Amino acid sequence: MNRETRTALLVIDAQESFRQRPDDWARMANPFVFDNIARLVAHARSAGQLVVWVTHAEPGTGGVFDPELGFVRVVAELDPLDSELRVTKTSVNAFTTTNLHQQLVQHDVRRVVICGIRTEQCCETTARVASDLGFEVEFVTDATTTSDIEPGPGYAGVSADDLISRTASILGSREFASIVTTEQLVHPTEQLTASAAR
Known part of the structure; x- marks a missing residue:
């Protein structure tokens, strides 16, 4: 089995719930x-x-993440295929409350690519657990996004842009993940050629 067939793209929480706020x-x-x-x-x-x-x-919260309200679904513009794997989590990371790990092992996955919402929360936590x-x-x-953290008791506010940058620094420098861009993944050969030309 080649490297590409052992890769899984994990699209984390790209769901309608967020747009309901x-x-x-x-x-x-x-x-x-x-x-x-x-x-x-x-x-x-x-x-x-x-x-x-x-x-x-x-479930049972009555909020935008309560399945009863109908917003716990992938945003329509991403158009998931019926044949593609879907899991619903109730924890921050995508592994603890799902059978995702078992599913990936069954498909002989060795590499995961992570994108989605929120950068420093569900995406980062999933990356850490996947690494472990x-x-x-x-x-x-x-291919991730988040919003500002407002100041609270005992902690300072952080802008969304800073959160994305800090998450990349922590995951990359601590070797939880390789930090890449969409372009680097979609057109890796072009990226290598451009780097060699510099």
């Missing part, structure tokens, strides 16, 4: 996040990689 959604960084995720999905499909759609649910489980992890920073 208009004020929060308006503060999200990276307005092109769904465009970049769509490019990653198209690339993964063409390469024969596993595409996994992860959603977050908070022995997967090679690639974190596509420009």
Whole structure:
């Protein structure tokens, strides 16, 4: 089995729930996040990689993550295929409350590519757990998004852009993941050629 067929793209929480909080959604960084995720999905499909759609649910809460309200679904513009794997989590990371690990092992996956919402929360935590489980992890920073953290008791506020940058620094420098861009994954040969020409 070649390297590409052992790769899974994990699309984390790219779901309608977030857009049901208009004020929060308006503060999200990276307005092109769904465009970049769509490019990653198209690339993964063409390469024969596993595409996994992860959603977050908070049953019984009555909020936008309560499945009863109907918003715990992937945003329509990303158009998941019926044949693609879907898991719904109730924890921050995509592994603890799902059978994702078993599914990846069954598909002989050794490498995971992570994108989605929120950069420093569900995406980062999934990357850390995936690394601990022995997967090679690639974190596509420009295919993630988050919003500002407002100051609170005992902690300072952090802008969304700073959160994305800090997450990349922590994951990359501590070797939890390789930090990549959408372009680097979709057109790796062009990136190598451009680097060699410098």
